[in-house]
Amino acid sequence: MAKGHVLVTGGAGFIGSHLVDLLLARGFEVTVLDCLLEQVHGDAERDAEGWPVYLNPAARRIRGNILDDGVFESALSGITHLAHLAASVGVGQSMTNIVDYTRNNTMAAAIMLEVLSRTEHSVERMTVASSMSIYGEGQYVEAESGRPVMPDMRDHEQLQAHHWELHKDGGTLLPVPTDENKLLQPASIYAVNKRDHEEMFLSVGRALKIPTVALRLFNAYGSRQALSNPYTGVAAIFISRLLNDQPPMIFEDGEQKRDFVHVLDVANAFATVLESDLEVWEACNVGSGQARTVNEIASTLARLLRKNIAPTILNQYRVGDIRHCFADISKLERLFGIRPTQEFEAGMAQLIEWVQTVNRPQDRSQQSLAELTRSRLVV
């Protein structure tokens, strides 16, 4: 007998499709609800009905948009567990397509939660994809005293002078792992949407007594990442540039630190949280727990691809970009016993191996940089 029946919204996407594989392997029945957004799936190899060929054939499929009347409600039939991953995911793009982003992220969550609160259903557990972007800047301490500090976002003046690091009262600040108690300071519409939909799920889940966990994902990487989408994952964008013999384009000086987490570790976090019996309404970080600079990502990928191409350091900044943010992952381990298992270099090598088996992606980075510059979002 199946462990339960999971509805994975956005299940045809990068993270969702890996989660589908893992849930099926762990004995769940799975239904995918996905509208197959063109920007995400346009260049992927697809079957006659438009589904990406990597999607597990053992999952039931519903092609539909959560925003359309009745779609989510009818997809809920027989569902015991919900994993909500569907979203529009471009941080930069969210600053120009504000209505679309807010509709597809925040309103979609509202539609789902209203259906759950008004109708009869069998959902007994929920998990929702949130994002590290809701923190804004990560967590910092004073370099000299080690005292925790709440930094202000960098202002235009500082950034125009190319002073990339954070300072407070004349002192230098050092980044430290960011935990879930950090004040949320979303700096893009995408991040505002993600914060809102995380809080909406947690509050309605609590009211309906459906245990709910929001997973704040750091920078996920791995196979099936949309390579031609200029608005998403930095590893995918760099590979796409390098394969086209173009240098990766790096904002600021490339020394900004992020946390790159393998997609299988992300899928494992979702699946394990769904399997758990813990009655909680919590947000947890999902990261590797390791800080890496963007320069390190570019050089690792160039080396693994055997391309002698140095990145272009743009010395420009994207409005709303943060300097450093990497995860404190202790809460996920404490509550659910989850720890990352994938090693970074091996993970990047697998990503490249996969990229070389798919059609050479079209590089749209120049076009997206031009759009962001036109909208004064890159300075």
Ligand SMILES: NC(=O)c1ccc[n+]([C@@H]2O[C@H](COP(=O)([O-])OP(=O)(O)OC[C@H]3O[C@@H](n4cnc5c(N)ncnc54)[C@H](O)[C@@H]3O)[C@@H](O)[C@H]2O)c1
């Ligand atoms: N990839 C990352 O590094 C990362 C980091 C933080 C958070 N997240 C979150 O994780 C989730 C999955 O991200 P991903 O990288 O797999 O993105 P993705 O774009 O590959 O997948 C999203 C999927 O959702 C579908 N979708 C979008 N809107 C929909 C709608 N209204 N109705 C039905 N389907 C819809 C798309 O067609 C796509 O298949 C998102 O919620 C994203 O915000 C991702």
